[in-house]
Structure formats: C-alpha cells, structure tokens
Amino acid sequence: MEDIRVEKTASRGIVIAPVYCYREPDLTPETGAVSQEKVASETEKFENAKKSVVEDLAKLAEKNEVFAAHQEIAGDFMLGESVLTKIREEKKNVQQALDEAIKEIAAIFDAMEDSYMKERAADVRDVGKRFMAFLKGVRLPDFGSMEREAIVVARDLYPSDTVKMKAAYVKGILTEEGGITSHVSIMAKSMDIPTLVGVKGILEKVQDGMMVCMDAEKGTIVLEPDEAAMQDYAARKAAYEKERQELEKLRSQEPRTKTGKRIYLCANAGNVNDVRGAIQRGIDGVGLFRSEFLYMENTHFPTEEEQFLVYREAAKLVPQELTIRTLDIGGDKELPYFSFEKEENPFLGWRAIRICLEMKSMFKEQLRAILRASAFGKVRIMFPMIISLDELREAKVVLEGCKAELRAEGTVFDEEIEVGMMIETPASVLMAEEFAKEVDFFSIGTNDLTQYLLAVDRGNKKVASRYDFMNPAVLRAIRHVIDAGHRAGIKVGMCGEMAGNPQAVPVLLEMGLDEFSMSAGSIDYVRKLVLEN
C-alpha cells in the first residue's frame, strides 16, 4: 500500500477501480546491419507494415478526416523510397531505416517557418509510430481497447486522446503533468470525471489492473489499498453519492442567496450536446457558448448557414439565455485549415476580436448566423479580448451592418438583442466604467484575466503555482468590474474556472456577482453554496 497526495485539486468524486495505463510502449529501433541475403525479407517486412498501417488508417479516416492525411503519408512513395533505399543500399535493418526516414522527413517540416507546416512534423512522427509498433509487434495505447471500468493513468492527455475516450469506462483520471486549468482538467470536468493532475511519478508506480482509490477533492490516492483503506474510501464514496443525491434534489430550487438576491446559474458549453447535458441540471442558460469549437472541429470556416443551424438548435434548448462568444481563436487555439503565422507571444498576439476585425467577411458570417438564431430564443452576443472602446465600437458597427442587411432581406431577428463583452484584459478592467456605458453586460473571463494580470503563463509548469485567481490583485480587479457594471446598471457575470470553484464562490457572491457560468459538473454544488450564503 502506498499513499500519494496532490496539493491542487479542481474536481470532486471518489473512485475505487483498477488502473488502465495509457503508456507509450518502447519504440526504440533495433540496431545492427543486415546481410545481403536478408535485404529481401527486410523490404518485405516494410511492405507488410505499410499494408497494415494504411488499412488501419483507412478505417480511422472514415470517422475522422485527420487520419486521411495520415493514410496518405503512410502510403507515400517518398517515405517508401527512402526506407527501401536505406535497406537496400545502406544495409540498415527495417526498423532503423524507418526511424531514420521518418526523422529526416519530419526534420524538413520542423525547419519550415510556417507554424501550420511545422506541426505536420507531428503527423509524420505519428505515422512513424504506427509503423514501428507494427514492426515491433507492440500495442499503441488506445482507449478503444478498454473493456472494463478503470482509472486511466497517463503522462498527459491531449484533445486527440480525450475524444477517443469512452466516458462510460473511464471512472477517474490521474496524470503526471498538466495544471488545474489544463485541457485535461477542463475536459474531465465537463465529462464529470474525477481527475487529479500533476501526480508526479505515478506511471512508474502502477501497472494495468492494480487497484487504486482516489479522492479528487482532497487530492489523495492510495495504491494497492489494504482492507481498512478500502473501507474508508467505500464510506467516503457512499457519503459523496448521498451528497450528490441531496444536491440533485436542490435542482428545482431557485438559486437565491439568504439575502434574497436571485443569482443566475449558467453552464459553459462547446456544442449542442454540452447544452443538452447542462439543461438537466436546472440551469438558467448558457453563459458562455464557445463558438470556436465549431471552427476548430471543422475542415473549413463554417458557413453562415452551418453556424445558424447550430445556434438555432442551442437557442431553442436554453430556458433564459444563450450567450454566444464570437470566435476566440489564436493564442493556443488553432484551425486545421488556416495557417497562422508563428508568433513570439501568441497570447499577446493575433487572436480573438483582433482576427475578426481584420477578417471582416468571416466575422459577418458569424454575426449574421447569431442574429438569425436570435429569432428562436433569447440569444446574447459577447465579444472577447476587447482592450479599447475603438475595438468595441468597430465590432458594433459591423454588427449594425449585419442587422441592416437582414432587415433589408426581410429576415427576422431579435431587435433587442443584448451585446456584451468579456472582461479578460487588464485594459478592460481599468476602463470598465467607460465600457459599461456601451454594453448590455459584462462577463469576466478569469482564466485569461489571471494570466494577464499576474503575468503568469497558465500553461507553464514552472510558474503554475503562481497562477492563482484568489490573488488579491485579481480579486480587486473583479470587485472593480462588478462595481463599475452595477453603477451603470448592467449585469456582471463570470465564465472562467473561478466561477465554479468552491472557495471562490462565497467571495464572489459577497462582491455582488450576478451570474455564474461554469462547467456543467460544478453547477449542483455551486447552487448549494448560493443557497447557503
């Protein structure tokens, strides 16, 4: 038995389950030359691997277009020629020949200036891994092969991994890397899976099937628990389940504080399915609809019509509001079909509203789609990353232009549609009073605001401990924004991770925040906090 403890936690839940290791196998190539007689059998091994890898990828490509390009690479004759030449002329064994060929091709892409092409090096290496796994007869980690409920243990998980995860089998997640605002944390929260990140050395200590207990809220993990530990965790699990049931009973209650203030509880959503899931928790609406997912999970800029259909479906579902944030791309979010120039400081670079105000025809397609959807439910528009009144006004001029077009075409939309902005830059905090006179609502985006105010990169492990939305500077900024909004008579909400944090919620209620928008998994607990405060 071994106890492990993690300092920072971001989710809740108790899990008792065996481990499923999501571990990369050893893909180091064999060394040693081959004799002339063996050349034929080595080339045959390569041809067999190619056949199998191409077939596998063809199957995957049916479900996800990303793999179509991988399939092309696997069957590519430049790769094939390179490998075969190394075997025939340099007498390398097939594994070494493949390894060198992949490295050489990946290096060509790595050396490119264009950041989009640079990333193609990763595609080439991915294909290389598939070949090598076949040649070595080992299994690449794959959630598709999970057959029973388990706690997934991994170094880190990326968006490409998490889409493949079968939520039904994944009961808990432990990763060595990542912070509480990293991709895996946010994703696990939206899927409601208890998760602990930053668990150093965990992969070394576990094997497939090892029994593990974890408490995601307290940050405790027990490997190979003894009878007493099992009983302890079983009791905690029962208590937690009971609490959850109690929380669920509160779903029908209006979220009002002890002082009688009606608080608006909303969910953050990336697609219509998220909205559907959140509705069951008795929310007022969606405080942040991340429209960028429509762009990121696509092969082209989504057309007005494509967007309209999605927004309309979501608008019909929500009880009180659907706040659509206009495209927030750039920073760490890229598009598979558009190449962004490489930037020294992407978070301080060409992103969000800055892109939209330059690519106006694309921006207009989105605004027209949102306006058209507003005829089907209470839709609100929210602009991200605003730093100046000029930007806000320019965005509003584009919006007014779209409204005029729709009127001329005789298309209906909500003439009273509310327009708000994210408060996520220090500039927007300092200018909150002026902004409040020109928008219908504020929504504080604490993930970016914290990183910009404290000058701490939220993705950088070395400074992760300094990234803290409870830092007094961040709290003071939030108070300033709420006061400025209220003086101008507008509502102030929050849509960052902080809005669902149990320590932060009482403080935010005290400051007078009107709307809390968070991952669906946090809503029940935050409702309880609202009722108690």
Added chain:
Amino acid sequence: MVSRKLTVVNASGLHARPASILAQAAGKCKSNVIIQVDEKQVQVKSILNIMAAAIRCGTEIELICDGETENEDLETLARLIESGLGE
C-alpha cells in the same frame, strides 16, 4: 512531355488537405507528374513532397506531365489545381 503554368489559389497554400487531394489524383495518372517551383522539382504523387515544398497562395507553378497519357493527365490535374483542390 507537356506542361502548363498555373497559379495556386488556395488561401493557405498547398497544405495537408489540398496536398492530399492532389497527390491522390496524381497517383491515378499513368504519366510521371512534376511541379516545378522556382528551382525546385516536386513529385506530385507524394503528399510529403508536396507539403515539404510549402507552396503558398499566389505562387506560380509549372505542372509537367510526361508519359503516354500526358495530355489528359495535364488537363485533369490543371483543372483540379485551378478549382482550388476541393476548397
């Protein structure tokens, strides 16, 4: 051997998707297909070779086909490139 000068119209140049469509189409051609860009010769049947050439939007290229079916192949591929390769 036949050839034709063309301009790449894809906004992001010949990146993964258009390169994949072009390589697939070239793969079906019986003739040998090459794109000449400045000093570089690109084997069009190889997606890696196309992507590695990093051909940007607006670049002038020369499409060269050599083989029995060179005339039809040139026609098919030129039309495909001019139409933006499915984008």
